Amino acid sequence: ALGLKTKLLANEIYCYDLIDSTNEEAKRKALAGAPDGSLFVTEQQSGGKGRLGRSWTSPAGQGLWFTILLRSSLLPSQVASITLLAGLAVCRAVRKATGCAAMIKWPNDIVIGSKKICGILTEMAAEMDRIEYVAVGIGVNVNNENFPEELSAKATSLRLESGSFVRRVPLLQEILLEFETVLNDYPLHPESLLNEYKTQCVSLNRRVGFTRANQKMTGVAEDISPSGELIVRSDDGVLYPVYSGEVTVQGI
Ligand code: BTN
Numbered sequence: 001a002l003g004l005k006t007k008l009l010a011n012e013i014y015c016y017d018l019i020d021s022t023n024e025e026a027k028r029k030a031l032a033g034a035p036d037g038s039l040f041v042t043e044q045q046s047g048g049k050g051r052l053g054r055s056w057t058s059p060a061g062q063g064l065w066f067t068i069l070l071r072s073s074l075l076p077s078q079v080a081s082i083t084l085l086a087g088l089a090v091c092r093a094v095r096k097a098t099g100c101a102a103m104i105k106w107p108n109d110i111v112i113g114s115k116k117i118c119g120i121l122t123e124m125a126a127e128m129d130r131i132e133y134v135a136v137g138i139g140v141n142v143n144n145e146n147f148p149e150e151l152s153a154k155a156t157s158l159r160l161e162s163g164s165f166v167r168r169v170p171l172l173q174e175i176l177l178e179f180e181t182v183l184n185d186y187p188l189h190p191e192s193l194l195n196e197y198k199t200q201c202v203s204l205n206r207r208v209g210f211t212r213a214n215q216k217m218t219g220v221a222e223d224i225s226p227s228g229e230l231i232v233r234s235d236d237g238v239l240y241p242v243y244s245g246e247v248t249v250q251g252i
Contacts, residue, residue, distance in 0.1 A: 004173055006180045009068060010039035018060075020047040022067035023123055023137040030069055030125070030133045041066040041172070048139065051121055051244075056139050057148060062157070064140040064172055068179065071133040076126050079134055080228035080244070083108050083122040085186060086136050088197050089178035090118050094140075097171045098162045106203040106221070106230050107244055110140075115156035117141050138175070142166050190226065198224055208232060210242045 004010050012035055019025050022040040024047070029038065042065050048056035058065045070082065087108030094102040094110065094117070102118075105111050110118035118140040125132040141147075141157035143165060158166045186193055198204060201224065208221045210232055219234035229241035 003169070004176060006037075006176050008037040009176045009180045010037065011035065012038045014038065014040045016040075016042040018042065018044045018046060021045050021049050021137075022065055023049060023121060023135050026067040026069045026135040026137070027123065027125070027133075030071065030135070034069055036069070036071045038069040039066060039176070040069070049121055049137070050119055050139075056119060056121075057151065057155075058139060059144065062144045063142045064138065064168055064175075066172065067135050067137040068176075069133055069135055070183075071131075074131040074134060076124070076129065076131060077227060079122065079124050079131070080107075081186065081190075082134060082136065082183070083120060084197055084224075084228050085182045085193065086120050086122070086138065086179060088193065088200065089182050090120070090138060090140065090175055091200050092178045093171060093174035094118070094158065097174050098158050098166055100158060100161050102200075103202045104197065104200045106201055106224065107228065111202060112156060112161045115154055117156055117158060117161070136179075140171070140175075142168050142171065194224065194226060203230065210240070212240060212242075 019042045022042055026040045044060035045058035045065050048058035050056040084107060087104045090110050091102045091104050094100055100112050102110050102112055108120040109116050121137040122134060124134045143159040144157035147155045182193060203221045206221055209218050217234050219232040221230050221232050223231040225231055225241060229243055232240050232242050234240055
């Protein structure tokens with residue numbers, strides 16, 4: 001189906017015209033036994049979800065709104081890395097498919113210049129110390145020609161950036177293939193993928209704002225740890241690992 005070159009990802013495909021959220025659907029179908037690698041993809045979402053409880057604008061036909069269900073033997077500690085790997089895969093695929101200079105804003109927004117073209121929402125269900133499943137939801141603004149007023153300063157699409165219409169199916173194929181490749185390579189070469197991630201990451205060596213124990217702090221992002229934390233040197237010289245939550249990058 002879809003002319004895919006992947007072995008595991010999208011072995012089973014659930015396609016919709018309209019659904020509340022592909023992440024919600026993936027979680028419902030996970031409970032009903034959907035297998036490892038299942039792909040949930042829709043033309044439109046009525047309740048697209050972003051990180052930190054935000055909503056995600058998902059108009060009909062203009063983007064790629066999909067979720068990949070992973071349920072092989074994963075440790076909770078590996079989930080942060082999976083999210084970073086998904087970002088790296090989208091970054092590679094967008095560059096290949098469109099030539100746009102896509103970069104990653106830690107942990108996993110894909111940006112072109114200072115505007116976002118893709119967001120990733122990873123949700124997991126764990127029982128004791130065992131991961132039941134991980135739902136990796138990816139939203140790519142592909143052919144949007146405009147955005148709601150409140151988003152227009154920070155969101156863009158591949159069409160707006162490249163100046164031409166972008167075919168969604170080849171891009172989806174490329175993202176799935178790159179995601180499968182990085183998932184397979186990660187256990188073998190974790191350092192080389194972390195290094196590639198760092199070279200594509202706009203947050204490093206920039207001033208960032210972050211929250212620590214409910215306090216707003218600022219500092220410079222110096223590194224990314226092997227488990228995916230952003231390492232920030234605060235203005236008083238202390239190194240902090242930042243796990244996720246809200247990080248703002250100055251100028252982005
Ligand atoms: C973010 O940047 O805040 C994450 C956005 C994630 C959006 C995608 S679209 C497909 C999947 N289904 C959802 O409801 N959200 C994710």
